[in-house]
Amino acid sequence: MALLVKKFGGSSVATPEKIFHLVDRVLAEKHEGDQIVIVVSAMGDTTDDLVTLAGRVSRHMPKREMDMLLATGEQVSIALLAAAFQERGQKAVSLTGPQAGIRTNDHHTKAGIVEVKADRVLAELEKGNIVVVAGFQGLDDEGDVTTLGRGGSDTTAVAVAAGTHADMCEIYTDVDGVYTADPRIVPGARKLQEITFGEMLELARLGAGVMQPRAVEYGEHAGVDIHVRSTFHEVEGTIIRREYTLQGEKEYVVRGVTSDVNVAKIAVRGVDDKPGVAFRIFDALAKVNVDVDMIVQSGSAVPNKNDMVFTCQKADMADAVAVLETLKAEMGFTRIDLEANVAKVSVVGAGMLGSPGIAAGMFGALASKQINLIVVSTSEISISCLIPRDQVEEAVNAVHDYFFPRTDK
Ligand code: ADP
Ligand code: ASP
């Protein structure tokens, strides 16, 4: 007997047929006495469609109302899924995020989970129900519905697994696990059997959409191992855990190559070359919740002036520019330039710290395809290059081929 949390993404519940496929698989694999919580996303492209719909009503949709709208997607899938279990004769109950005790801060559209009050979920399990929880949503202290940022159902699943002290947290999706690169971009990518929280977090942060970064962080802090696996094939996936247990898995210095096209480059031109300037700019950005990634400060053609270049998510670009505009007059910078036609390509691996030549290898692979590097940044376990958007697929393939040479060529 075990308490299992299983999360199914939007593609796994895209149609009634897929919902029944999922239900039948869960029931076939369920052992006598198992308690099961299902966390589910909105059907198919529902969330994208709702975002588009919002844009047709308001170019600056208030974030509170955006959350009210987006949370409806998951409410549809929980009701259908619970009903489908009942069709098969299995007791089941649907719960929204708020009903399931998911408490968040008030950062609408990217709220963070602060607590899971699991009593209701546990009580429903005790009654013999499969509990179907809406991913991606919670409740703030005002009593308002919040959402957790795109891909947030992953985080709901890990948080519910932690809150219920589940024996296992499984993330079912449309690929067989975590690969050395997005298998849709790199056909030769190989599935990893294991990956550490630290490396997975870096991969996710740098664009590997298979897991929401916050879910990985939550798993690490709460000590919840995560099994990423396929909804459609019954094969073992990838375990995300604290340490490697398989010798073969830790031999690769680079664990993955990833890319992010949802980035924008912002250049603040002609800022004063004096102490405190960077603080004022980035403090103002932080206060409106803009996550800044690569930062480069360089001298300007004008004496005693600098250019401050940074990247952020495209979705944050409008907030970033609005806040910079308010600083422009008082700080006296000349221009704010935007470039959205960029992408970031990254390699990740904890082993690269003690392995010289990783950066050179990556730059060489990009150079071999005549790809220009706009900005480069590094962390202890990753190297990222900002490149022209239209070369991103070629770049990821070239870098992947270099670090994971194909044996069939
Ligand atoms: P879900 O709807 O199940 O949450 P997502 O679309 O959020 O599914 O995540 C799964 C997708 O993540 C895959 O279809 C794949 O294209 C993408 N992906 C990106 N990087 C990787 C990677 N390194 N390994 C596996 N999948 C990846
Ligand atoms: N439905 C939400 C999204 O599309 C949450 C999720 O799928 O995890 O981002």
Ligand code: MG
């Ligand atoms: Mg997802």
